Amino acid sequence: MTLDVLVDTLPAAPDRANPVSPTVAGDQFSVQFPARLGEIGPLISMIETVGRWHDAPGAVVYGLSVVVDELVANVVRHARPDSAALLRVSVAFSGESVGLAFDWPGESFDPVSFETPDPHARSDLDDPPVGGLGLCLVQAFAQEMRYRRDGDRNVVVFERRYERDRSVMALPPRAAKSVLSPGDGVQ
């Protein structure tokens, strides 16, 4: 089953008594899907729906969607997951903070450890390497990013606190407060 089908099954509000294939546990939403680029659109649609459940500001949902796009694209292009591998995404809102966790089986691949060029150092069209923009965007949204190995799985966690009516896309000093449950929602 692809995420396209699952998107249509998501209720306007979380139905905790009858969770569909994406699961809702407390304030945590999880879904797993084949690691391929075509799943990005439906996954973003799901993030938008979950954001509405929690009355999250549009800027926060947009930032989450950017992280989802960049992470899935990186895993598909660079992590060489097994063709049958399922990538799992969990989202947890807690007050005015949100956590996003990805995990997938396969070779060790840490997508948050790469150095990114300073985007504001470039002064000319011919300056910038085209690469590096994705992680730059992820860093602009996430106040905290962590990677770890869990058995044969890769686990990446992003966290962000936010205030309503404020832009969340910035290059902030790093500060973090954990909002995901122990185990980062990837039991």
Added chain:
Amino acid sequence: MTEALRLSTRRIEADAAEFHVVELAGRLDSANAHQVEKAILRLTEAGSNVVVNCADLLFVASSGMRAFILGARSAKTQRRVFRVAGLIPHVSDVFRVTGLYRILDIRPTLEDALDQPDAVALGS
């Protein structure tokens, strides 16, 4: 819910210059960015002045911005104009934090992008 990407092109003559306008709407993500990159480069490599109208573009990720950078570079090589117009606030934030606001020619609206004297004139 953000729609999937819609892409179309049209030709406009304005102020004695000819532009090809690439209209983008919906969501420009890593799954469809290559399609946009190809459409833009086909125009710039043919020597067209290009305006990408993003007034209805609701989402863009880095793969989409790659298409804009490559289009602008290609247009510069061809000595043609490449402009981006109509960014909504969330999309504008993405351009700002990645520094692209400083290196791309970004205009508030499509009309602003077309109504400028420094566009390359027809037949030049």
